[in-house]
Amino acid sequence: MRARLIALIIVAGGWEIAARADWLSATVLPPFSSVLVSLVRQLGQHNTWYQAYVSAWAIVVGFAIGTAAGLLFAATTTVIRALWTASEPVLYYLSSLPKIIFFPVLLLYLSTGIFSKVGMGAVSAFFPVAITAAQALHEVPQVQLRAARSLGAGRRKLLTHVYLPAAAGPVLSGLRLGLAVAVTGVLLAETSVASAGLGWQAMQDYDNLRITDMYALLLFVFFAATAINAGVGRLIRYLTRYNQATATRLGGDDRLQPGAPLGGGERLRGVRERSTR
Amino acid sequence: MRVPRFFLTSVLIVALLAIVEVGVRARVINPLFVAPPSDAIGGAVSGLFDGTLGGPLVVTLYETGVCLVLATVLGVGAGYLLWRYGGLGRAFEPWVAGLFAAPLILLYPIPLVIFGRTSTAVIAQATVMALPPVILYTRQSLAAIPPQFLKVAAVFRLTQGQAMRHVLGPAAAPTLFTGLRLGLTYILVGVISVEYLAEIDGLGKTISFDYLAFDMPGVYSAVVLVIAGAAVLLAAIGRLQAVVRR
Numbered sequence: 001m002r003a004r005l006i007a008l009i010i011v012a013g014g015w016e017i018a019a020r021a022d023w024l025s026a027t028v029l030p031p032f033s034s035v036l037v038s039l040v041r042q043l044g045q046h047n048t049w050y051q052a053y054v055s056a057w058a059i060v061v062g063f064a065i066g067t068a069a070g071l072l073f074a075a076t077t078t079v080i081r082a083l084w085t086a087s088e089p090v091l092y093y094l095s096s097l098p099k100i101i102f103f104p105v106l107l108l109y110l111s112t113g114i115f116s117k118v119g120m121g122a123v124s125a126f127f128p129v130a131i132t133a134a135q136a137l138h139e140v141p142q143v144q145l146r147a148a149r150s151l152g153a154g155r156r157k158l159l160t161h162v163y164l165p166a167a168a169g170p171v172l173s174g175l176r177l178g179l180a181v182a183v184t185g186v187l188l189a190e191t192s193v194a195s196a197g198l199g200w201q202a203m204q205d206y207d208n209l210r211i212t213d214m215y216a217l218l219l220f221v222f223f224a225a226t227a228i229n230a231g232v233g234r235l236i237r238y239l240t241r242y243n244q245a246t247a248t249r250l251g252g253d254d255r256l257q258p259g260a261p262l263g264g265g266e267r268l269r270g271v272r273e274r275s276t277r
Numbered sequence: 278m279r280v281p282r283f284f285l286t287s288v289l290i291v292a293l294l295a296i297v298e299v300g301v302r303a304r305v306i307n308p309l310f311v312a313p314p315s316d317a318i319g320g321a322v323s324g325l326f327d328g329t330l331g332g333p334l335v336v337t338l339y340e341t342g343v344c345l346v347l348a349t350v351l352g353v354g355a356g357y358l359l360w361r362y363g364g365l366g367r368a369f370e371p372w373v374a375g376l377f378a379a380p381l382i383l384l385y386p387i388p389l390v391i392f393g394r395t396s397t398a399v400i401a402q403a404t405v406m407a408l409p410p411v412i413l414y415t416r417q418s419l420a421a422i423p424p425q426f427l428k429v430a431a432v433f434r435l436t437q438g439q440a441m442r443h444v445l446g447p448a449a450a451p452t453l454f455t456g457l458r459l460g461l462t463y464i465l466v467g468v469i470s471v472e473y474l475a476e477i478d479g480l481g482k483t484i485s486f487d488y489l490a491f492d493m494p495g496v497y498s499a500v501v502l503v504i505a506g507a508a509v510l511l512a513a514i515g516r517l518q519a520v521v522r523r
Binding site: 003004006007008011024027028082083085086087088089090093094096097098100101102103104105107108109180183184187188191192199202203206211214215218221222225226229230 | 280282285286288289290309310311364367368369371372375378379380382383384385386387389390391462465466469470473474481484485487488493496499500503504507508511
């Protein structure tokens, strides 16, 4: 913890010195202290929270739609296995693409208002959720399914007592990844065509050469995104604590590798590789 | 009889494209919004040769290549330092991991302020986005090398360079390539997104301009090329990774 703080002080101090010594123009790199002052000022303004609310609304709705579609797709591929075999490579490649290339199409269908941003959030979230959920459902051990069936479990009991507990960890990790890319997708779309939202506000600051305010806003977005990501990660660890205990007892470790902040477990590595922001 | 995956995937793609083609031709899907796939693919192929898409593709590939080289050199170097000096690693790795989780693409106005609307700004932004995964995976790949390997290198009195070439490099390569592959996806996102948003030469700008001109076949042709280019690059690095792993 102390080492991390020292690293933070070194970076912030270096930034401050570089700006004060005019190594870079103030237009390019305003002093860190000025950015912090601007951040505090903006946090006290109603406008900042209104823009945050607009972005949050688009993110939450887009994420919910993308998640629902992803889970539905995963469930369908569990029933129709050939569909998963055929679509898996396509999904992987599509998930690697920059989603911004779909934005013009979304603008045409959903107009330039908030719904095109919701669409970007949904498209961004769909791929990681669909891939992780489908993989998790397909990797439920057959022995568990056979054991449940031999005990008389029907479809509903299979779903609630076998599939859901076995797939919960990876699916939740997919949701976490989906949320992270939905945040990026929505904010990026807002920087392109929008009339409100944090992305739009950052571009307003940039266009009007309020670079210090832009840095402060980006700092706010970064901290918020990182805090949400960390919070969801903790929630996932709490919700899947029983699975982790079992994995540890069995000698396996399905948790994150150190330094890899998104996703969870060996089988998600491929998704982390391919999913884009 | 087991049907090969390649066949199933091809059938799925052809079926989906055929449905869209028929839908657009029958005007069930609005042709103002969606170009027939035959037009989009045909436009992509002809655009490659008449220069309307070939030129932007070359620019995008050039930027992607430069970013990959920079991310490899800087990222692997930084990852090595974080592994070599444990204190440095403990201090900075959590912050690099934090950056990995943060939406770095939103920083794109900063390179625009520094470099203007040029290829350099695109390269700077995409390289910054690719650095965290390359750094993290490099450090991870080196940290995962069994200590016995290092002891053997010491027993043979290898110099640091020799140990790197004969022991550390080969042992770390598989995980390191995973980082590079991940870095490449971030580079593609960075390059195309900045080209699109800041209207800097490349396929991203072509998509943006064609959209503004309401030239939907042009938009879809450029999208087809982005998809094809990304698929080829990712498949190439995937194959390289498979070779290294073997």
